[in-house]
């Protein structure tokens with residue numbers, strides 16, 4: 116099995132850092148930050164296996180990130196699996212985006228690529244209704260897919276502080292927050308910010324509906340015009356449901372507005388994260404570590420160059436213990452390891 120040395124991991128991280136810096140968007144942002152974090156998540160739906168089904172509309176937009184990353188991976192494909200390399204790329208992107216509180220996520224190796232990597236025709240199960248969904252859809256998804264609870268789900272969705280949605284991919288449009296390159300709790304602060312006058316608008320009224328929440332006005336500014344085509348900061352229903360108890364119809368339209376909706380049961384978690392960046396980053400780290408072990412048992416994954424049990428870093432050990440507990444709880448009856456895709460997928 117492929118297993119890089121710690122020095123090789125350092126070399127790969129340097130190459131990935133260069134890769135991330137090597138592409139800038141029109142606003143001077145770095146699109147690969149968001150793209151690589153999203154890839155790390157999408158690869159782990161159905162098990163982290165270095166394979167993404169690009170024919171699945173839920174994966175729309177990932178193609179250029181995978182294609183460009185292949186050029187970097189070609190230099191290391193004899194020492195690391197693609198599945199591990201994609202996870203390292205996600206971690207490097209998070210580090211690049213962090214300023215004050217950096218996520219502390221141990222990089223574990225041992226993931227195995229699917230036989231057709233990087234492509235697959237497997238249909239992975241993403242949240243019902245994608246960005247149209249409500250809190251029930253979101254929580255069910257994280258529970259059934261990753262064995263993650265409510266708090267972990269709220270923490271993970273904070274990754275939407277990075278990157279943006281694109282009309283040509285999901286059909287939604289815009290970043291979630293003002294600075295899509297910065298990994299901090301702005302996502303939670305904006306969700307709670309009444310001065311942003313959140314309104315729900317359909318940015319694709321002549322085609323398949325795309326109801327997203329946009330700022331009704333700039334902070335402190337006069338009430339602005341509804342963003343007809345989006346492009347400014349936005350939230351999906353699956354984000355807004357963390358603070359508002361929205362019920363959406365099959366097109367994604369909410370029956371209440373930001374001011375008339377009742378509070379969501381997860382509101383208090385959002386408030387905690389909005390008030391405490393370090394707390395959010397720490398809980399995000401744990402949830403991300405668990406998500407990116409999906410499909411494996413604790414004995415399958417280890418820190419490069421070590422045996423997991425030898426590792427002396429206390430914080431990393433805590434996270435590994437958490438992963439072990441979750442993996443043990445999630446093991447199917449009969450104690451069979453859940454490596455790669457689950458039966459029936």
Ligand code: HEM
Pocket residue numbers: 146148149150152153156175176242245246247253256271272274275277278279280281282284285286287351353
């Ligand atoms: C309920 C679960 C989720 C839903 C419905 C959802 C939905 C979406 C949608 C619709 C987009 C826009 C894609 C595009 O147009 O290119 C997106 C982007 C993104 N998502 Fe999620 N997402 C979910 C969970 C997550 C999780 C768990 C993570 C990571 C931990 C994540 C990280 C990202 C990032 C970083 C982007 C920006 C990508 C870019 O800039 O290219 N998402 N998500």
